[in-house]
Amino acid sequence: MLQENIGRKAMLISMLSKDGFDPEAAEKLYKIEMQVTKHFEYGGVVPDYFELQDIEMGKEAKKVYWVSNTTESICPFCGEKSTELANEYYHKEIQDIPVNGMAVFHVCRVNKYKCRNPGCKHKIFTERTDGFCDEDARKTERFKKYCVLQAMQSNCHAAEQALKLEGAKVSNDTISRYAKAVAAKVIEESLRDNDVEIISVDDVNLRKGDKSSACTVFIDEKTHRVLIIIRGTNKEAVAQVLEKFTSSKIFSRDRASAYSSAATEANKTQVADRFHLIKNAQAAVKEALMSVIPARIFVREGDGSALNDDYFYVPDETVNKRVRLAKLTEKQEAKYRSTLKILELAGKGMRTADIAKSLGMNMMDVQRYRRVAVETLKSVDKKIEKNIAMMNSSQQQHFEKIATRNIKTIGPKAHPSSESIVEPFRETVTAMLKEGHSHRTIYPVLKEMGFDGCSNAIYQYIVKVRKENLEEARPNELEKPQDLNLESVTHGTVYRSILKEASKDRTKNGGKSDPRANGCNPLENDSEAKT
Ligand SMILES: [Zn+2]
Structure with a gap:
């Protein structure tokens, strides 16, 4: 049974003695077992000169005990080799990449040596474990790299959470420190191999739209590798960086005056990069077009x-x-x-x-x-539509009401409408009824046409027509006049569609293999606030 906090050594030896091994044999077997474990679990991770002593499993952490078996070491202060062990030790606990949801700590006992160099101020020094972990470090080199990789996927806070889930114990501050150390190393290397011919600079805001987070990025124009990123976009900061790159004669920049004066002082030949050339040309074209195209354009249908x-x-x-x-x-x-x-x-x-x-x-x-012309016209169109619908509905209701009421006044023995003196004018009467006229307005028209009866005769005739065929006398519904159909677009929209059309032609005719042709085109990034 696995007990908590019981060491591997104690467990193994007690099991061996139960099985009848004498203590000496058990001890021998244990030593072999430690060598095998070291080979399979920590080979290539922990340096060869460490001997595995024991492994302890706690609730949240696994502790692996090591003892250094070196017989010589170089004094880090004077560089002289020493073979004289001081018989003193230094214990350090170094965290490694977590395993099975558990933090892993290497508890290492390292040797102290005597320095016999008379010119050295240090009589005793602690041996170094370079490659495994730095002096005074609390984490192995590979665990630090692991932390930085996690942070690069997201950020230091998220990395802290992710690593916690894996069992590791590390704060976001520490992760951030490791990331900065890695970045510093990259910059140091960039500065050391000073063979950059063309330096290209541009400014970038770390937070989008926030000028206070502006940085200047220095890029090797040939390899497109980022050399260094500095806070700020001022002349002094840029000049300081340019001083370091003595090999570069050409300085590629945008229109920012700070970059220009820094480059003049550093005596560099200044050129504008293609991105900014196109961007500036495009800005000029846009300005010219915008002054010609009115701010709002009305489109009719x-x-x-x-x-x-x-x-x-x-x-x-x-x-x-x-x-x-x-x-x-x-x-x-x-x-x-x-x-x-x-x-x-x-x-x-x-x-x-x-x-x-x-x-x-x-x-x-x-x-x-x-x-607001479009809105004004549309609102009137809407009002018309609404009113006509209302008028139609009340007109029809009115018609139904009077028609049914008047029809009742016609007795069963009354003569049909076809025998009326109004019958010769039937077509005119029904047409006018459909337009919503009444006997009063129909009468003068018929009189003009030669009708010599009275207005009441027309009234009686209309009632009979309605009784015989209600639909023939039903007034037509009012028709809604056509909307004025005005649409508008802003000149920005017109301008963008011109660019879109232009870019269609460009991709058809172009197709050059310049890697910057894709994604770096200012024509396509018109809406982005890049300066
Ligand atoms: Zn020394």
Whole structure:
């Protein structure tokens, strides 16, 4: 049975003695067992000069005990070799990569040596375990790398949580320190092999849109390798870095003046990179286009019955009818009429100032009306639709009511409508009924056509027609006039669609194998706030 905190050695030896082995043989077997375990579990991890002594399993941690069996060591202070053991020891506990949800600690006893170099200030030194763990380190080298790799996947806080789940005991501060140490090493190497020919710089915000997090990135233009990233984008910081790269003669940069003056001081030839050349050219084109294209462009649809083909124009008669159907208030009507006039004049190419002058409005109002023109027109269209639906429904209700009431007044012996003196005018009467007319408005029309009866005769005739065939006399529903169908787009949208069209041609004709052609094109990143 596995007991907690019982050592491997104690367990093995007690089992061997139960099995009849004498203590000496048990001890021998144990030593062999430790060598085998070291080979299979820690080979290549723990240096050969450590002898495995014992393994202890706790609740949350596994402790592995080691003893150094070296017979000589180099004094780290003077570099002289010593073979004289001081018979003193130093114990250190070093954390390794966790296993099976458990932290792993190597408890190492290392030797102390006497330094016999008379010129050395140190009489006794502790032997180093380079490669396994640094002097004073509490973690193995490979565990540190493991922490940094975890942090690179996400961040130091997330790495701490992930490692905790694996059983390790390490704080985010420590992980961050390891990551910085790795970064410092990379920079040191970049500075050491000083063979960079072209240095390229750009600024980048660590937090998107936050200028206070701005950094300058230095890149080897040939290998596209990041050489160093520094806080800030000021001249002094950039100049300091440029001093270190004496081999580079060419400095590739954007338009930032800080970079320019730093490079001038460092006596570098300055060039603009393609990304920024295109970006600047594109900015100039955009500026030019935007000054020509109006801020808002109106797009018309429809069959043109109320619209002129060349510009937006709605005849007065149509406007009056729409105002009436929409039942606009005085204020709404004024805005509607002004909006339509503004669209018409703007469509003819008139400038805002002239439109304002000719309509007796101020410029601000003209601009405001133009901005909400689509909404204004749509809201009137909606009102018309709603009112017509209401009018139709009440008209039909009214028709049903009077028709059924009047029909009752016709007796069973009454003559049919076909015998009436109004019968020759049947077509006109039913057509006018469908338009919603009554006997009072039909009478003058029939009289004009030669009818010589009285208005009441027409009334009786209508009631009979309704009785004989209700549908023939039912008024038609009012038809909703066609919407004015105005859409608008901003000039930004127009500009983007121009770029999109242009880029279609470009990919067809281009297809060069430049690696920067993909993903680095400022034309496609128009919306990103990159400076
Ligand atoms: Zn020494």
